[in-house]
Amino acid sequence: MVEADDAALSSAKxxxxxxxxxxxxxxxxWEGRPVGRRVVFGVVGLGTLGVVGGAAVQRFLAGVAQxxxxxxxxxxxxxxxxxxxxxxxxxxKADPNTYRLSVxxxxxxxxxxxxxxxxxxxxxDLVRDFQCVTGWRVPKVPWxxxxxxxxxxxxxxxxxxxxxxxxxxxGTYTESLTLDQxxxxxxxxxxxxxxxxxxxDHGGPVRLYAAPMYGYKSIKWLSEIQxxxxxxxxxxxxxxxxxxxxxxxxxxxxxxxxTS
Amino acid sequence: xxxxxxxxxxxxxxxxxxxxxxxxxxxxxxxAVQLQDAQETRGVRDSKAVRDxxxxxxxxxxxYVHRVTATLMLTLIVTGAVLYLPSLxxxxxxxxxxxxxxxxxxxxxxxPMAAGLFSRAYRADVRRLGRHSETDRTWLKKRAWRSExxxxxxxxxxKFNAGQKLNAAFxxxxxxxxxxxxxxxxxxxxxxxxxxxxxTFVHDWLALAIGFVLIGHIWFAVNDRQARVGMRTGWVxxxxxxxxxxxxxxxxxxxxxxxxxxxxxxxxAGAREVGGAVH
Numbered sequence: 001m002v003e004a005d006d007a008a009l010s011s012a013k014x015x016x017x018x019x020x021x022x023x024x025x026x027x028x029x030w031e032g033r034p035v036g037r038r039v040v041f042g043v044v045g046l047g048t049l050g051v052v053g054g055a056a057v058q059r060f061l062a063g064v065a066q067x068x069x070x071x072x073x074x075x076x077x078x079x080x081x082x083x084x085x086x087x088x089x090x091x092x093k094a095d096p097n098t099y100r101l102s103v104x105x106x107x108x109x110x111x112x113x114x115x116x117x118x119x120x121x122x123x124x125d126l127v128r129d130f131q132c133v134t135g136w137r138v139p140k141v142p143w144x145x146x147x148x149x150x151x152x153x154x155x156x157x158x159x160x161x162x163x164x165x166x167x168x169x170x171g172t173y174t175e176s177l178t179l180d181q182x183x184x185x186x187x188x189x190x191x192x193x194x195x196x197x198x199x200x201d202h203g204g205p206v207r208l209y210a211a212p213m214y215g216y217k218s219i220k221w222l223s224e225i226q227x228x229x230x231x232x233x234x235x236x237x238x239x240x241x242x243x244x245x246x247x248x249x250x251x252x253x254x255x256x257x258x259t260s
Numbered sequence: 261x262x263x264x265x266x267x268x269x270x271x272x273x274x275x276x277x278x279x280x281x282x283x284x285x286x287x288x289x290x291x292a293v294q295l296q297d298a299q300e301t302r303g304v305r306d307s308k309a310v311r312d313x314x315x316x317x318x319x320x321x322x323x324y325v326h327r328v329t330a331t332l333m334l335t336l337i338v339t340g341a342v343l344y345l346p347s348l349x350x351x352x353x354x355x356x357x358x359x360x361x362x363x364x365x366x367x368x369x370x371x372p373m374a375a376g377l378f379s380r381a382y383r384a385d386v387r388r389l390g391r392h393s394e395t396d397r398t399w400l401k402k403r404a405w406r407s408e409x410x411x412x413x414x415x416x417x418x419k420f421n422a423g424q425k426l427n428a429a430f431x432x433x434x435x436x437x438x439x440x441x442x443x444x445x446x447x448x449x450x451x452x453x454x455x456x457x458x459x460t461f462v463h464d465w466l467a468l469a470i471g472f473v474l475i476g477h478i479w480f481a482v483n484d485r486q487a488r489v490g491m492r493t494g495w496v497x498x499x500x501x502x503x504x505x506x507x508x509x510x511x512x513x514x515x516x517x518x519x520x521x522x523x524x525x526x527x528x529a530g531a532r533e534v535g536g537a538v539h
Contacts, residue, residue, distance in 0.1 A: 043433025
């Protein structure tokens with residue numbers, strides 16, 4: 001470092017951009033205290049400290065924010081909030097009157113549900129955390145909808161079937177589950193979340209809520225459930241995320257507390 | 261010029277018939293006054309020309325480093341905002357593409373600064389930016405970033421003032437930290453959850469800090485046209501340098517003076533040699 005500095009100094013002198021010939025001490029600007037270097041090291045050091053201890057600080061601040069009557073903390077990047085991931089440019093809004101959810105593929109009775117049809121099926125309420133694979137987690141989100149396994153039972157899954165393929169009406173987003181995973185009682189075809197209909201930004205009118213898995217499995221803007229003979233990795237899995245996305249047991253995130 | 265004017269005056273006196281001598285004296289006076297005016301005007305014009313003369317502040321390498329860094333930084337801010345702010349995420353979408361642009365712009369950000377080290381002038385400026393003199397300490401203590409304070413104090417500020425130095429050092433460190441934490445965030449298997457959460461925490465907060473510092477940087481640039489011209493063209497007026505970076509202007513003047521002394525010394529030595537040959 002010192003060598004490099006000296007080299008810079010002498011070379012700068014040589015080309016006449018600074019450095020007075022022979023007389024180094026009369027250049028206060030060149031010879032002052034190395035504050036710049038200290039600032040750089042200081043920022044890097046603080047950054048490293050933040051990486052190591054940031055999780056604890058984040059938890060503390062999130063706790064403060066929950067008891068903040070002023071709402072000022074909403075302006076700060078505290079995490080524990082929804083971040084909206086959209087994989088296409090703008091998703092068409094579904095008309096609640098014409099929206100249909102189909103169950104197709106290796107089934108005895110293909111289905112086509114309107115929102116009213118879905119509302120007529122047995123409803124399940126869950127309050128579970130939503131954990132994103134990138135680290136943010138929204139605690140205690142209320143969800144309501146129809147259990148995936150109930151819908152599969154209604155359609156009559158054939159014996160050759162092994163997996164499910166979910167399709168989004170955004171035209172790009174797909175997801176997958178094995179039939180075994182789909183039997184988990186916390187896999188919900190959600191029509192309500194946060195005590196209201198699922199909003200468009202949250203993937204409404206109907207989305208999947210795969211409670212025990214990372215958020216990317218909970219496909220948004222769900223339009224079709226295909227029963228298929230093998231697992232076809234979904235959209236995010238093609239970007240390197242695990243197909244079996246159990247919270248705390250996949251994607252190298254062993255420290256996450258399971259969500260269900 | 262002055263001799264010609266005197267000659268004219270002299271001729272007028274020589275021609276001096278009694279009737280015209282008074283008038284010719286008037287003419288002489290007028291000429292003398294005109295001469296004086298002309299000399300004064302020229303003198304003012306000369307020093308004005310000197311002060312309006314341009315001096316080089318940034319070489320091409322330095323300007324390109326700044327330009328590429330600024331472009332990448334703006335790209336990062338725009339794509340980062342789309343990734344982070346829900347309202348923008350929803351409107352723009354295309355998350356994977358935006359994330360990829362953000363990622364490569366981020367990794368690219370330290371490259372122009374590193375490449376700049378191949379330039380001597382850039383290395384010299386890096387050294388100037390890194391060192392704080394007594395002037396810089398006073399500049400900070402007396403809050404000389406307010407222009408009226410700066411004019412009052414008339415500190416011999418060097419090529420960069422203390423604010424510019426701190427800005428450069430902070431952004432340099434911040435860019436490194438952002439690149440590091442961004443990399444940790446991108447590869448899910450690199451570190452454990454706690455460190456990943458920490459990296460996200462640092463990335464979010466530092467982005468906010470960088471934003472504020474950048475707003476300050478742009479604010480000062482918006483309020484100083486010559487500073488912008490300097491970064492755009494590389495050249496500034498001497499007048500501006502003497503006002504805003506008095507120490508630097510004096511340094512350049514001293515260097516120019518040194519060169520003149522050297523040249524005079526060389527000429528003298530040459531003349532002595534020539535003289536010796538004649539003897």
